[in-house]
Amino acid sequence: MSNLLEVRNLAKKFTSSGGAFRKARTMHAVNDVSFDLPEGRVIGVVGESGCGKSTLARLILRLIEPSAGTLHFNGEDLRAKTPAQMRDLRAHMQMVFQDPYSAIDPRYTIERAVLEPFLVQGVKPIDGAAAQVEALLNMVGLNPGLADRFPHQLSGGQKQRVGIARALALRPSLLVLDEPTASLDVSVQAQIIGLLEQLRDELGLTYLFISHDLSLVRYFCDEILVMYLGRVVEVLPDTNGQACHPYTITLMNSTFVPDPKHRRVIRPLEGEVPSPFDLKPGCAFADRCPQVSEICRAETPELSKHSGHLVACHNPI
Numbered sequence: 592m593s594n595l596l597e598v599r600n601l602a603k604k605f606t607s608s609g610g611a612f613r614k615a616r617t618m619h620a621v622n623d624v625s626f627d628l629p630e631g632r633v634i635g636v637v638g639e640s641g642c643g644k645s646t647l648a649r650l651i652l653r654l655i656e657p658s659a660g661t662l663h664f665n666g667e668d669l670r671a672k673t674p675a676q677m678r679d680l681r682a683h684m685q686m687v688f689q690d691p692y693s694a695i696d697p698r699y700t701i702e703r704a705v706l707e708p709f710l711v712q713g714v715k716p717i718d719g720a721a722a723q724v725e726a727l728l729n730m731v732g733l734n735p736g737l738a739d740r741f742p743h744q745l746s747g748g749q750k751q752r753v754g755i756a757r758a759l760a761l762r763p764s765l766l767v768l769d770e771p772t773a774s775l776d777v778s779v780q781a782q783i784i785g786l787l788e789q790l791r792d793e794l795g796l797t798y799l800f801i802s803h804d805l806s807l808v809r810y811f812c813d814e815i816l817v818m819y820l821g822r823v824v825e826v827l828p829d830t831n832g833q834a835c836h837p838y839t840i841t842l843m844n845s846t847f848v849p850d851p852k853h854r855r856v857i858r859p860l861e862g863e864v865p866s867p868f869d870l871k872p873g874c875a876f877a878d879r880c881p882q883v884s885e886i887c888r889a890e891t892p893e894l895s896k897h898s899g900h901l902v903a904c905h906n907p908i
Contacts, residue, residue, distance in 0.1 A: 595629065598651065601624045604619055620643050620867070621650060624821075625660075625823070632798075635808035636802070642820060651767060665764070678711070686767045687755055688771075695757075699742070701738050764796065770802050771783060784810075806847070814828050821867065826894065832900065874890075874892055
């Protein structure tokens with residue numbers, strides 16, 4: 592199975608502007624992230640808010656420019672592409688955004704929103720605009736009669752389906768899903784996940800699925816990347832595999848289990864998440880880790896093999 596996406600040492604730094612009473616500070620939003628996404632697979636990226644998940648998604652599509660690292664999509668070096676070349680490539684790699692309420696221009700009808708990729712790419716729908724919109728809305732389980740409505744007349748779940756239809760308009764091979772169910776009711780979340788599974792099977796899609804819901808990622812994805820303050824701290828090639836990093840174990844233990852007989856004892860992490868600006872040397876998780884030792888505060892752990900998968904920890908469990 593060939594890799595559709597290859598990410599190596601990807602990084603993004605943001606620098607705050609200084610002032611009369613404070614100096615400029617640098618934040619490593621994404622720091623030395625590497626992974627491969629094989630064709631037809633689903634990789635999930637999980638972590639707390641602010642860990643760099645959404646920044647990673649935008650870096651992969653070059654919606655923001657990386658500070659360092661390489662990106663290869665279907666063998667092509669994305670960082671070497673001009674803006675015009677990237678525009679052409681984005682027909683094959685699309686994004687579904689987290690907030691369906693702000694992802695669609697409120698001035699556009701649903702028909703105009705779904706046709707937007709054709710207009711941007713200068714592509715004429717083969718069967719005509721009306722037939723193309725009807726086919727795409729049917730594909731995502733929406734009544735084509737909604738084409739003349741405006742976004743404010745649709746529910747959140749319907750708007751998210753419109754976002755998916757728009758992303759699929761030019762038949763991409765890669766979809767980057769940035770928490771596509773986060774703002775939806777639980778019942779609607781299940782419908783959207785079911786739709787994504789169906790589309791994956793029918794169209795042979797490849798997904799990068801970003802979420803803070805570990806139980807959802809374990810259900811939906813083939814592999815999990817766990818991020819903490821911009822770094823990948825563990826890679827689980829089997830979503831039911833045994834985690835080794837103390838942070839991943841805490842995440843897993845905090846997921847809700849319906850059966851009270853099988854619920855885990857939750858031991859909340861002590862301490863606060865450190866500021867992402869000007870991090871101290873060593874492991875960023877050290878101040879909250881129950882396994883911390885002297886080396887943790889001195890050296891940043893690198894991803895290395897432990898128990899059959901990659902983990903960035905000096906004292907894995």
